Amino acid sequence: MTRMNTKRIGGAALAVALASLALTAASCRRQGGKTVSVVGSTSIQPFAEVLADEFHRVYRDIEIEVQGGGSTAGVQAFMNDIADVGMCSRNLKKGEAPQGRPVVIARDGLAIVVHGSNPVNDLSVDQIRDLFSGRAANWKQVGGPDRVVRPISREEGSGTREAFEKLVMKKTRISRKALTQESNGSVKELVRHDPGAVGYMSLGLVGTEIKAVRIGGVKPSAENVLNGSYSLVRPFLFIVKKQPRADTQKYLDFVLSDQGQRLLEKEGLVRAK
Amino acid sequence: MSQPQLDIAAVEEGPGRPAMSEASPPSQGPGPQRRLKPSTWWSRRSDRVISLMLLAGAMTAIAALAVITAFIFKEGLPLMLEKGLSDFLFSSDWYPQEGKFGIFAMIVGSLAVTLGAMIIGVVFSLSCAIVLTQFCPPRVVSILKPSIELLAGIPSVVYGFMGVVILVPLIRTHLGGPGLSVLAASIVLGVMVLPTVTSISVDALQAVPRSYREGSIALGATSWQTTWRVVLKAARSGIVAAVILGMGRAIGETMAVIMVAGNPLDVPTSPLDPVRTLTSNIAMEMGYASGDHRRALFATGVTLFVIIMILNVIALTVSRRRAVRSKAR
Numbered sequence: 001m002t003r004m005n006t007k008r009i010g011g012a013a014l015a016v017a018l019a020s021l022a023l024t025a026a027s028c029r030r031q032g033g034k035t036v037s038v039v040g041s042t043s044i045q046p047f048a049e050v051l052a053d054e055f056h057r058v059y060r061d062i063e064i065e066v067q068g069g070g071s072t073a074g075v076q077a078f079m080n081d082i083a084d085v086g087m088c089s090r091n092l093k094k095g096e097a098p099q100g101r102p103v104v105i106a107r108d109g110l111a112i113v114v115h116g117s118n119p120v121n122d123l124s125v126d127q128i129r130d131l132f133s134g135r136a137a138n139w140k141q142v143g144g145p146d147r148v149v150r151p152i153s154r155e156e157g158s159g160t161r162e163a164f165e166k167l168v169m170k171k172t173r174i175s176r177k178a179l180t181q182e183s184n185g186s187v188k189e190l191v192r193h194d195p196g197a198v199g200y201m202s203l204g205l206v207g208t209e210i211k212a213v214r215i216g217g218v219k220p221s222a223e224n225v226l227n228g229s230y231s232l233v234r235p236f237l238f239i240v241k242k243q244p245r246a247d248t249q250k251y252l253d254f255v256l257s258d259q260g261q262r263l264l265e266k267e268g269l270v271r272a273k
Numbered sequence: 274m275s276q277p278q279l280d281i282a283a284v285e286e287g288p289g290r291p292a293m294s295e296a297s298p299p300s301q302g303p304g305p306q307r308r309l310k311p312s313t314w315w316s317r318r319s320d321r322v323i324s325l326m327l328l329a330g331a332m333t334a335i336a337a338l339a340v341i342t343a344f345i346f347k348e349g350l351p352l353m354l355e356k357g358l359s360d361f362l363f364s365s366d367w368y369p370q371e372g373k374f375g376i377f378a379m380i381v382g383s384l385a386v387t388l389g390a391m392i393i394g395v396v397f398s399l400s401c402a403i404v405l406t407q408f409c410p411p412r413v414v415s416i417l418k419p420s421i422e423l424l425a426g427i428p429s430v431v432y433g434f435m436g437v438v439i440l441v442p443l444i445r446t447h448l449g450g451p452g453l454s455v456l457a458a459s460i461v462l463g464v465m466v467l468p469t470v471t472s473i474s475v476d477a478l479q480a481v482p483r484s485y486r487e488g489s490i491a492l493g494a495t496s497w498q499t500t501w502r503v504v505l506k507a508a509r510s511g512i513v514a515a516v517i518l519g520m521g522r523a524i525g526e527t528m529a530v531i532m533v534a535g536n537p538l539d540v541p542t543s544p545l546d547p548v549r550t551l552t553s554n555i556a557m558e559m560g561y562a563s564g565d566h567r568r569a570l571f572a573t574g575v576t577l578f579v580i581i582m583i584l585n586v587i588a589l590t591v592s593r594r595r596a597v598r599s600k601a602r
Contacts, residue, residue, distance in 0.1 A: 042560075070561040150451050155536075156369050157561025173368065176378075179453060179547055180536040182557055193442060194451060 035063040036248050040074015040087030041159045043184075043202060044236050047106070047267055048087060054263060055254045062247045071159040078239050084248045086239035089159030090166065100239040105255050106269040109203030109225040110163055110232040111212035113188070115195045120144040122214040125231065128168050131198050134175030139196070151178040152190050152199035160184070163234035164200045204268025225270040236269065345578060349571030361572060367538050367554075369562070374569040376576065378540045382455075382548040383524055383577070385541055386534065389459025390523040394466040395516055401467070402474035402512075407500050418475070425468035433532030436461040441533060450545035453535030458548065461529050466519035473518060477511025478504060510591050517588035521581055527552040551577045 038048050045068045052064035069077070071088045075096050078086030092102055112128055114120060123131075123142060130136035132151045139147045153174050154161040165174070181187045187199040191210045203220055206212050212220045215231055224230035240252060254260050261271050353361045356374055364375030401421060405414055436457055445452030481504050489499040505512070527550075535547025536557065555570050555577075562570055 072561055072563060076563065155557040155561075156367075157558055157566070176365070176538040177547075178537055179451060180538075180549070180557065182531065189437075190453075194445065197451075 034061055034247060035065055036085065036245075036251050037065045037067065037083045038085040038087060038238075038251075039067045039069055039077040039083035040085075041071040041089035041236070042068040043071075043089040043108070043159050044087040044105075047236070047264055047269060050263060050267060051255055051260055052251075054260070055251055058254070059247075059250060062250065064251060070157060071162070072157065075239060084240070084245065085251070086237075088237040088239060090162045090234055090237075092237070092239070097239050099241065101242050102237045102239050103252065103256070104235045104272045105238050106236045106261070106264045106272055107225055107233050108236055108269055109220055109222075109230055110160070110167060110200055110234060111203040111206050111220050112215065112232070113191050113199050113201060113206060113210045113212050115191060115193075115197055116209065116211050117195055118144060118211065120213060121211075122217060124216050125168055128198075128215075129170070129172055132169060132174050132178065133172045134177060147196045149198060150194055150196045151175060152187050152197055153178040153180050154187065154200075155180050155182055159234075160200065160202065164232075167232050167234070168200075202268075203270075222265075222270050233270075342578070345571050345574045348568055349573070349575035352565060352568040353572045353575065362576070365538065365540055369558070369566040369569065372565060374565070374572070376551065376554070376573055378538055379549050379551045379554050379573070380576065380580075381540050382534075383550040383552070383580070385455050386458045386462060386530065386548060386550055387520055387524045389455055389544065390462030390466060391516060391520055393459055393463030394470055394519055394523070397463065398467050398470035398474060398515075398519070399512070401471045402478055403500060403505075405471075405475055406478040407496070407504065418472075421471050422468050424464070429465065429526060429529040430532075432461050432465055433529035436529060436533035444545070448545055450543075451535055451547055453533055453547045454545045455534070455541050455548045456544040457533040458530050458550075459544070461533055462523045462526055465526060465529065466523050469522055470515045470519040473515035474508075474512050477508040477515065480511065481507040510594060514588050514592040517584050517591070521584050521588075524550075524577070524581060524584070525552060527556045531556060551580075 038052070045066060048066045052066050055064060056062070067083075071090055074083065074086040074088055075092070077083040078100055079097050086097065086100065088102070089108070112123060118139070120139060120142060127136065127142045131142065131149050132153070134151075136142055137149055139145055139149055151174070154164075179190065181190060181199075184201045184205045187201050188205070188207070188210060191197045191199045203212065203222075203225070206220075214220065218224050218229050218231070220230055220232075225233050238252060238255065240248060244252065256272065265271060352374070361374060361376060362380065363377050364373075365378035366373040366375040367378070401417075405418060409417070440457050440460060441452035441454075443452075444450065444454060444457055448456070485503050485507055486499055489503045490496070494502070530550050531553040534550065534553060536549040536553050537547050538549060539546070541548040551573050555573050558566070559570055
């Protein structure tokens with residue numbers, strides 16, 4: 001008798017499981033035509049999610065699916081037709097996504113950050129390169145106190161790192177001694193506690209506990225990024241097809257609209273135009 | 274109905290059985306038990322079905338191991354051979370964008386951190402194990418042992434976080450350097466391997482026959498002399514196995530190490546230098562890597578795999594030698 005019961009319960013559970021599976025599959029298919037997938041840079045991801053939420057409030061019938069994975073992965077997903085939109089937090093390299101059209105959705109300043117007690121307020125791009133390449137191993141060499149320089153970099157493949165290498169390091173390698181951290185947050189945490197540290201991170205995320213230095217006399221601020229006087233700027237790109245689908249186009253239009261741009265500004269980015 | 278069948282089963286299995294079970298290993302199946310219950314067609318069949326199911330379950334574990342091994346070797350080995358084994362293992366030029374993959378600094382890093390962790394971990398675990406088995410009233414043991422074992426249940430991120438928040442600033446202000454260092458990683462890992470090494474060492478020490486200890490005391494040795502010269506000597510191979518298992522755990526740990534080691538590409542020259550281990554290298558870069566870079570990370574995994582295999586083989590040999598010796602006794 002008990003065995004019968006177990007069997008019956010098992011059967012019921014199986015039926016429920018199957019039914020729910022079928023339902024999920026059906027609902028997926030129903031949404032299939034109306035889902036825009038946005039894949040790529042982890043730097044843009046949080047902003048794209050905010051935009052998607054806001055967008056969904058206006059267009060109830062279009063689903064936006066945002067995924068991370070990194071700039072390179074985003075471009076690849078776009079090229080393989082897995083994603084409708086590729087997110088990329090650096091300029092495209094030659095030969096990347098030839099069938100796509102890169103659209104600048106916002107700009108992000110790259111801040112060079114030091115400990116709050118560090119008297120150095122202003123650095124040239126050459127000096128920054130020396131600090132990170134190891135040629136300047138002491139802050140004395142760039143007009144600071146007698147203190148060891150500890151450069152803090154990001155992991156290989158990070159969009160922030162690639163933008164930094166392109167804008168500052170050019171062909172020079174980042175020193176092997178540079179500490180490597182996995183996120184803007186942990187770079188900030190290290191710089192906050194280490195008087196000798198120097199790091200780079202997204203300008204929108206600097207906050208007040210650490211100091212972002214002037215580059216060649218120019219203060220790192222949203223206005224200076226917008227008017228072009230601050231030199232360390234990287235674009236946040238959406239890569240879309242030359243003739244995108246109607247719903248993809250709607251999302252893109254929303255992102256570039258005044259409402260979308262204002263949302264990005266509020267989150268700490270700089271307008272595209 | 275079932276009465277005659279029981280007899281038949283007994284008769285069927287009866288003859289020849291005792292003689293055979295002497296010679297053959299016990300893999301022949303549950304012989305003696307079967308005679309105890311009524312053996313119907315179904316119960317005989319279900320026996321076989323269940324044992325087959327259990328076998329399949331056991332095989333899954335082995336299959337998983339085989340698949341993982343095959344996969345990482347397939348992904349990683351070709352690149353190691355392409356770039357040259359010595360270039361891959363003995364160069365510290367890790368510049369994935371330029372196609373340079375040298376993991377020497379990380380091998381040194383992994384070994385340095387593991388060595389440090391073992392020095393710290395073994396000193397504390399062994400003291401724990403000795404106190405718990407030789408000098409401790411049972412009441413205290415019943416509190417101490419579970420609390421040490423509880424350490425094993427703390428997630429590694431928590432260890433890493435404690436390291437970053439407490440240990441790293443301490444090292445930076447009192448000893449110098451960036452704080453993120455071989456020393457910090459060793460201390461964190463040392464604490465993490467403590468439960469493993471302690472509990473296996475405790476088992477090894479408890480397995481030493483009581484008569485050894487009694488004999489030594491009877492000959493006039495002090496309690497400490499007995500522990501040091503007799504009990505520890507007798508449990509030596511078990512303790513070695515414990516240490517090697519702890520080593521495997523230390524070398525494979527990732528999360529806590531990423532947080533406290535600093536992860537530069539340089540070969541560390543002092544305990545206060547930051548360091549990148551094989552595991553952190555894989556974990557940090559896997560998210561972005563594609564093409565050769567990805568394959569190089571798999572090759573890093575192959576290297577780690579081989580190192581851990583070597584450690585495991587040593588551990589197995591040591592503990593097997595112990596088993597053989599105790600049988601000979």
